[in-house]
Amino acid sequence: MKLTHALLASTAMTVAAASAHADDHMAMDMTLVSWGGAYQESQRKAYAEPYKAMHPDLEVVWDESSNEAVAKLRAMDEAGNITWDVVDVVASDAMRLCDEGLAMEIDHDDLLKPAPDGTEASDDFGDLIVSDCFIPQIVYSTTFGYRTDMVPEGTEPPSEVCDVWDLETYPGKRSLEKRPINNMEWALYCDGVAKDEIYDVLATPEGQQRALDKLDEIKDDVVWWSAGADTPQLLADGEVFMGSTYNGRLFSVIEEQDQPVGMMWDMQVFDLDGWIIPEGLSDERLARAKDFVRFATDTQRLADQAKYISYGPARQSSAPKVGEHAELGIDMGPHMPTDPANAENTLLYNYEFWADYRDDIDAKFQAWLAQ
């Protein structure tokens, strides 16, 4: 009896030791969640494909659900079955997921690789680590593009965000996102509020009304968008004169699709996008998720992504490594939102403010829209 036990135990231990030794005590499949389109494609080429080359047996599944990642993760958590391993979300969603206990808190220095010169990850990413659960990946911005062929003859093309409100000089439709974030800030700025006072003003009911009153001036000429692809399409069709969207989308319209569209970098609003790892993964899947994130956020990999899309890498050490576009062969540096020439006048998305005021201001904004 004893002998059998001992034998069984030793066999079990050998098996355990063998499997621990094999490179993969990690799960052999992984579900990555992203936004679809050109952005997901850039991640696939820059991160997933090289990673898969290192782990040929790994099966990578993509899910294009980042848009509703928070709602879906909450539903998965309630059902007790998390099917995602690494999820790409904007920073504000990462904060919400962290608040709800749906994303895992991580130690950035422990999980992520240091920069080539040895700088710790937390210093390399710096202030961009806006939440304990958030692993920054890119800096993107929301800014305006305009149809170059619709600029009235004899006038300068629009160059400032307040030109959006100037219907006399630049007649035509505008497209704005169907939510208060960014629009309220631009409205107050163009109503004469100093940049560093915008959020103080916006915190008061009078300030909110002031922003809505300013938006009222152009309300009849606005097409409201809800998907990132809308403004590029509206610009390409000539439906609108100018419109706000993500800078990468505008890059694609201007450089890849060769449309007569110009870029306005003034008062672009910086925002962050990055990875989170959901709370509640099994040990194997967690090990795989961590391994992938560690690989995908090193200095070179982040710089590689900029070959495919014009979003700025979140690491300081990646910036000098940004090269040329993989297909067009143009230098990507000047197309980055963080390029000094583009970043003369910018605003940073205020995560704390919007976490608090989002529900309240959104209710007012939607009521104003519906009037």
Place this chain on the structure above:
Amino acid sequence: MSKLKSTGQQTADAPTPEDAFHEAATYEDREKGKAPGEKSAGPVLAADGTPLKRSLRRALRVQKMRALMLIAPLLIFVLVTFIAPIADMLFRSVENQIVSNTLPNTVEKLEGWDASQEGAPGEEVFESLYSDLFLASEAKEHTRLGTRLNYEQTGLSSLFRSTGRDVDDIGEDQIDALEDFNEVWEEEGFWFNLMSGGQGAEKDTALVEEQRRRLAALTGDDYDAEIGFAPGAAISDLLPRTARAYTAFALFTVVDDEDVVAEEEPWEAVKVALIRELRAGVDLSGYDGPGAAELRATQDMVADLKPIEFKPAFLASDEDWGTNDIWTTIQMYSPPFTSGYFLNAVDMEKTPQGPEARPETQQIYLMLFERTLFMSLVITGSCILLGYPVAWLLANLPMRTANLLMILVLLPFWTSLLVRTSAWKVMLQQQGVINDVMVWLGIVDDASRLVMINNQFGTIVAMTHILLPFMILPMYSVMQTIPPSYVRAARSLGATNWTSFWRVYFPQSVPGIGAGSILVFILSIGYYITPEIVGGTTGTFISNRIAYHISSSLNWGLAAALGSILLVVVLVLYWAYDKIVGIDNVKLG
């Protein structure tokens, strides 16, 4: 079957046990109806001697069970995958347990607080808030509560987040003094011995069970695991709050952190509770369990410390804790069920003085409900107008042509909804096909192209097109059953074309219109994708707000309340339709 009046007169179906049952019942009724003087034959017996009525009833029951078993798979499927999730979702519209689960002691203390007085409640409430919030922030549940309460009061989200970070600094100086005085207060083993009362001591297992329930309610997880710790009865009597805090710490250490209790230093909250209880002058003279000497020595020391004050500490973390609004909100939303979501859903809000209408700048939902109903009616109406002639053609053309036409009706039905909606965008936009053609024809000026999309018109056009097959198909199948000879007979009797149609044909096609209208109306009331894409700001439905609250704002309670109202409205309309038109008059074929 229930309408069966006398003996089984069904002709089409074979007799069933139920028929026999009715037959037996009528037979017995006849027996009972006999004059009192007549001799009764007694109950009719079956072949095996049991009364016929009973044996028939049994046979009937077996048959019903069999029928039920046949539909059971579908029934269970529908219950599990459809009814249960919907019920669960709708239940969220009133559920509000998160406040009392996260802050149980605070909620209890707050019950007696009068919200109409100035400022915040007193020190006592803040002390409970400290112990509740400490545990909640260890379990990372405080931010969830902040998100929940932020729907009602702007600012609570960051208030809970930032205070959750500061809460373990409260009483920092006193804890340092305690640990400086005697370093045993930093020793895991000493604490474990003190709190467990040593081996063989009498244990207070009730406290463990209480804390298990508390943590399970807080996190929604299971805390039934064996933790290898129970507080000693003596220490639990002497220092009840410290014992409670330590027990919570022990459960949390084992279940969440997967560590051993005796190897972990207790939380700040445990030490704060100890300092407060010792300062309160607890009588240690009768205590001779582990750590008795240290406790006595420490009691003398802490008497000289500055008292731990919770209210100033919370106000130092964020002065908003001192405002009346915050506490009014917490008190108002502390019951486990709330009417708040439903009030929000009809543009009202909860106030200490009872429900009140929201300020006009925030009213939106009633208007959206009205718009949804109005536009659904318009869409149903235009579907009838467009669909009726098509259905008539389909029913009256020769078979070959009718089939071809039928394919044309069904073709868009097989195309993706998104594609059809996007196609309308291309058609209707200002630089779109229709406007281009009209400018080319000179009907409109190039500078004043028509706005046909991103408004109500766009939504109505696109949705009429998308829902048209749901109108045409039921109308067609009803019209097919109308014999053409009726109209011919009317004509031969001298009726005009119009009279023969309006007086003879149309009344017979009404059941098809009814069926199509119900389908189209109910489908359009819940439509969401098409209004989102082509509706702009004036053509969106209530369902777009529901979707927003489900996937963006995460206010599922409000979404559930809006959904419940929509469901009730549909059911009421259905009921009214049944009363006015009669659901029996609806035919799908």
